[in-house]
Amino acid sequence: MSQPRYLTGDKAGIEEFLSKFDVFLFDCDGTCDLYQRDQLCNPEDGVLWSGDHLFPKVAETVEMLRSKGKRLVFVTNNSTKSRADYKKKFDKLGISANVEEVFGSAYSAAVYIARILTLPAPRNKVFVLGESGIEQELDAEGVPYVGGTDPAFRRDIEPEDFTNLANGSALDPDVGIVLSGLDFHLNYLKMSIAFQYLQRGAIFLATNTDSTLPMAHSLFPGAGSAGAGLVKAIGREALPLGKPSQAMMDAIEGKFHFDRSRACMIGDRMNTDIQFGIEGKLGGTLAVLTGVSKKEEFLTEGAPTVPMAYVDSLGDLLG
């Protein structure tokens, strides 16, 4: 495999690279401010920002791409936020974007359930393992759900729960889907309920299956790790609807109607962002080094995922 081209400081190389594409899919990385605890953020774990810290020249880079007539789509695996939450974030940081340009894994899952799976009501109800981003997107697509942020599920399991779950009296007969995302309130009760639904034939979906979540200068269990106990219990994988799943790419293409050969995925993580672009047969992929993957990961001989090009940080595209 050929070595990726290093574009930082290479004005002509950047011009040539940008001219190859009409569409740029951006990873964003909003994971650090999940609880507005921005003081915990790693100043180096994102593409556009980390918490409330906007990386240098990002807003100007977005403007430069828009002025060249490029179409931009912001693609994130962070299911804890909705597209509307992201729009607020863009506004707060002074990056021009509209809600329709944001495509998150929660939205991807909601679209998949509402428009592709189309289970007949009432069996289209979803049991949610996750946060409000998923609930907002299911609401937007008119998909009924239980679980999620409902405080009734945020408690210890009690002896009678075992009986009531086993005999089904504590279950909602309309639930036909279990959707697993990043859940900061994961507990044995919710796992048990989800497991009961799966044993009764519910479809098993995941917003995304990232192994880790970058936070506070370190890594924490990601959405895939949060859902791994359920996978182990039921003995089958969930269908993932975030990067690098091509179900997400198909949904993005279905919405924006673009030529894949003229599209480029920009991201910081090899096994989600860059893999997403490669598997999706996009014309190009660009890695930024302000995030999870370090250059050694893709410059090493035999590296499984290698971007077409890389920059130290997104703002370097300004030349």
Ligand SMILES: O=C(O)[C@H](O)[C@H](O)COP(=O)(O)O
């Ligand atoms: O575990 C997760 O959900 C992910 O680590 C996280 O949300 C990644 O989001 P992205 O980098 O795609 O914005």
Ligand SMILES: [Mg+2]
């Ligand atoms: Mg990322």
